[in-house]
Amino acid sequence: xxxxxxxxxxxxxxxxxxxxxxxxxxxxxxxxxxxxxxxxxxxxxxxxxxxxxxxxxxxxxxxxxxxxxxxxxxxxxxxxxxxxxxxxxxxxxxxxxxxxxxxxxxxxxxxxxxxxxxxxxxxxxxxxxxxxxxxxxxxxxxxxxxxxxxxxxxxxxxxxxxxxxxxxxxxxxxxxxxxxxxxxxxxxxxxxxxxxxxxxxxxxxxxxxxxxxxxxxxxxxxxxxxxxxxxxxxxxxxxxxxxxxxxxxxxxxxxxxxxxxxxxxxxxxxxxxxxxxxxxxxxxxxx
Amino acid sequence: xxxxxxxxxxxxxxxxxxxxxxxxxxxxxxxxxxxxxxxxxxxxxxxxxxxxxxxxxxxxxxxxxxxxxxxxxxxxxxxxxxxxxxxxxxxxxxxxxxxxxxxxxxxxxxxxxxxxxxxxxxxxxxxxxxxxxxxxxxxxxxxxxxxxxxxxxxxxxxxxxxxxxxxxxxxxxxxxxxxxxxxxxxxxxxxxxxxxxxxxxxxxxxxxxxxxxxxxxxxxxxxxxxxxxxxxxxxxxxxxxxxxxxxxxxxxxxxxxx
Numbered sequence: 001x002x003x004x005x006x007x008x009x010x011x012x013x014x015x016x017x018x019x020x021x022x023x024x025x026x027x028x029x030x031x032x033x034x035x036x037x038x039x040x041x042x043x044x045x046x047x048x049x050x051x052x053x054x055x056x057x058x059x060x061x062x063x064x065x066x067x068x069x070x071x072x073x074x075x076x077x078x079x080x081x082x083x084x085x086x087x088x089x090x091x092x093x094x095x096x097x098x099x100x101x102x103x104x105x106x107x108x109x110x111x112x113x114x115x116x117x118x119x120x121x122x123x124x125x126x127x128x129x130x131x132x133x134x135x136x137x138x139x140x141x142x143x144x145x146x147x148x149x150x151x152x153x154x155x156x157x158x159x160x161x162x163x164x165x166x167x168x169x170x171x172x173x174x175x176x177x178x179x180x181x182x183x184x185x186x187x188x189x190x191x192x193x194x195x196x197x198x199x200x201x202x203x204x205x206x207x208x209x210x211x212x213x214x215x216x217x218x219x220x221x222x223x224x225x226x227x228x229x230x231x232x233x234x235x236x237x238x239x240x241x242x243x244x245x246x247x248x249x250x251x252x253x254x255x256x257x258x259x260x261x262x263x264x265x266x267x268x269x270x271x272x273x274x275x276x277x278x279x280x281x282x283x284x285x286x287x
Numbered sequence: 288x289x290x291x292x293x294x295x296x297x298x299x300x301x302x303x304x305x306x307x308x309x310x311x312x313x314x315x316x317x318x319x320x321x322x323x324x325x326x327x328x329x330x331x332x333x334x335x336x337x338x339x340x341x342x343x344x345x346x347x348x349x350x351x352x353x354x355x356x357x358x359x360x361x362x363x364x365x366x367x368x369x370x371x372x373x374x375x376x377x378x379x380x381x382x383x384x385x386x387x388x389x390x391x392x393x394x395x396x397x398x399x400x401x402x403x404x405x406x407x408x409x410x411x412x413x414x415x416x417x418x419x420x421x422x423x424x425x426x427x428x429x430x431x432x433x434x435x436x437x438x439x440x441x442x443x444x445x446x447x448x449x450x451x452x453x454x455x456x457x458x459x460x461x462x463x464x465x466x467x468x469x470x471x472x473x474x475x476x477x478x479x480x481x482x483x484x485x486x487x488x489x490x491x492x493x494x495x496x497x498x499x500x501x502x503x504x505x506x507x508x509x510x511x512x513x514x515x516x517x518x519x520x521x522x523x524x525x526x527x528x529x530x531x532x533x534x535x536x537x538x539x540x541x542x543x544x545x
Contacts, residue, residue: 084545092481094468140543147540169436171459171467174483175494178436178458179542182444185413186420186536193421209458211409212397212437217417231409231437232399236463240399250404260407 033060051267059224059267061204063106064113064130067163071271072117072126079115081148086110086141086173095172098134106132111166112142114149119161120275122282125153128163129210131203137170138210143180146214150187159197159278164215168208181213188217197281199274202229202252202261216260220277222270223252223261289476294485295461297453298432299395304505305364306333306348306391309431312509313516314339314346322373326406329370330361331394334377336386340517345381347374347442348391351432364433365398368411371441375415382424387520390428390442395460397438412441419444420535423528425520429512430454430486430495446523446535449497449515450486451508456494457484493541 032041038056047053051070052060068077085103088095103109111133117126127146129136146162153160169177191198200218204227211231215221223229230250238245248254255261265273297303310317314337322328333350336343351364358364374390381388397408419426419442428445434456450456459467461479466472489495499511523531 089543090481090483141545144543144545169458171464171482173543174458174481175456175489175492176543178440179494179539181437181440182416182420182539183542185416185444186539189417189420190536209437212412212441213416214413216407216410216413229409230404231397231412232404237399237401237404241401243401245401249401254405258405258407260410 035060053267057225057266059204059226061131061165062267063132064108064128064163067128068113068115068117068126070267071119071128071161071163071274073119073121076118077115077126078117079113080152081114081145082109084110084141084145086139088172089140089176090172090174092172092174098172102133106130108133110141110145111136111138111170112145114145116158119278120271122159122275122278124159124161124278125149126161126163129165131165134167134170136164136166136210137168137177138166138180139170139173139177140180142170143177143183146184147180147187150184150191153196154187154191154194157194157196159199159281160191161199161201161274161278162214162218163201163203164206164210165203166206166208166210166215168210178209181209184214185217188214192217192219197278199277201265201270201274202255203227205229207231207233219281220262221260222263222265222273223255224270225252225264225266227252229255229261289480291479291482291485291488292461292476294453294455295479298455303432303453305353306350306393306431307353309391309429309509309512310337310346310348312506313513314344317346320377323369323376325369325372327367327369329367329373331364331366331398332370332373333361334374339389339513339520342517342520343384343386344520345377345386345388346391347377347388349394349439349442351393362398364394365396366394366438367398367400367403368406368408371397371411371415374442375411375418378419378422378426382422385424387425387427387524388422388445389516389520390426390445392428392430392434392439392442393432393454394435394438395433396435397441412437415441416444420539421532422535423531425523425526425531426535427516427519427523430456435460444535444539446531446538447496447519448494449499449512450489450495451499452486452501454486455484456486456489457482 035054037058202223317337319335334347352358352361426445428443430450465474465478486498
């Protein structure tokens with residue numbers, strides 16, 4: 001079975017705006033995925049045509065390149081800081097190997113992709129976190145790339161659109177990972193104080209140090225249906241309070257009910273919504 | 288025996304001095320202020336206004352409590368969102384009245400519970416971190432026991448961060464790290480070593496500016512901190528608000544800069 005190109009599209013094709021649907025259909029026609037919600041088996045190619053959303057509305061995870069491909073206008077994405085790659089700064093046992101495996105598994109250098117793009121004609125800077133790179137965990141390089149993106153956007157007076165997916169701070173980089181929460185937040189704050197728009201889209205799962213920093217600092221916070229979003233992991237909470245958690249706990253809908261999310265947007269509508277939000281934030285009429 | 292784990296145990300030791308004692312010994316005229324004006328008063332955060340050698344300051348401590356009854360009342364120093372929001376309210380108040388801010392950090396972490404999530408634990412911490420970055424007054428944070436992850440950082444986005452010799456500062460507890468990485472909570476000592484969480488590590492990584500030795504009597508430790516606070520606050524108070532916020536930004540910007 002050929003697995004090449006199943007979950008990944010080549011960077012070059014993406015940056016040229018080329019689509020590889022034909023190839024995808026050919027290589028993936030035999031493979032099916034089962035929806036954990038409705039148990040329907042769908043061929044991967046069908047799912048992909050539907051942006052990795054099951055007919056029942058369940059949103060499967062999506063890698064960062066796929067997201068860029070459906071969010072950014074064709075040919076508009078230009079990657080920044082893609083060469084930055086983590087090193088084992090604290091000599092943490094096993095980290096080097098984990099990094100190597102992560103790079104091989106998703107062919108990315110790090111757990112976030114940054115760059116400039118147009119979304120529905122609206123220019124902006126974007127950062128898209130990568131769930132298949134160590135569960136989107138935030139180490140120094142993730143922090144550095146997002147910080148630089150905000151600094152550049154501030155310099156150019158441009159909005160930032162960020163897709164979050166993360167298990168939290170990357171413990172293999174110890175306290176320096178924790179410091180990234182403050183570092184990125186500082187850059188977000190400066191961007192905000194200069195009057196620029198920041199939109200976050202929370203996807204499954206967004207937890208820990210990412211929730212407790214830039215994921216929650218957007219002017220507008222969107223979420224994908226059913227996404228798990230929280231500070232503490234569900235298992236940790238269950239162990240702490242020794243109780244079963246209620247159904248729907250820490251889902252996007254739960255967060256909206258409690259006032260922490262502005263809107264829930266299915267994948268198929270996201271591009272349109274983002275573009276409208278960017279457009280309306282181009283400038284108010286008051287002095 | 289792992290040296291790092293010895294520090295973990297020392298930082299958590301029963302009878303270790305907590306924030307309220309520092310406030311009593313270092314400051315005068317402390318008046319506790321309560322509540323976040325939104326939901327509740329969180330006893331895990333002990334905060335108010337006081338004087339440092341006559342200079343008005345705002346003091347905020349993450350407080351674990353001393354005896355069992357108090358520990359339970361204070362939720363063992365694990366704040367809920369309203370605790371962070373109370374802290375932020377008082378920090379903004381300090382900014383309005385141009386008072387320097389001193390924070391004492393001692394928590395295993397922000398509380399993990401249903402209510403905490405319902406009321407936006409992540410959002411509360413995120414807001415504190417963002418807002419502290421732009422406070423126009425000097426901020427000094429001192430880790431006096433446990434500096435547990437985001438729950439500690441929410442009071443430690445400061446112009447200077449100091450630590451006591453036997454305190455720790457970490458992205459995750461050694462127990463959590465061992466159980467996630469090796470599915471074996473017993474390897475906690477190994478995890479403590481790997482995480483580089485001691486005061487010596489923090490100084491080497493540039494995460495803290497100063498470490499106070501604890502070998503002497505507690506009176507001497509209080510005196511050292513009082514002297515250091517007074518000197519540093521006097522120096523920082525001569526800076527413009529722009530200098531203070533820029534220096535704070537740069538302080539954190541350098542971590543992992545490539």
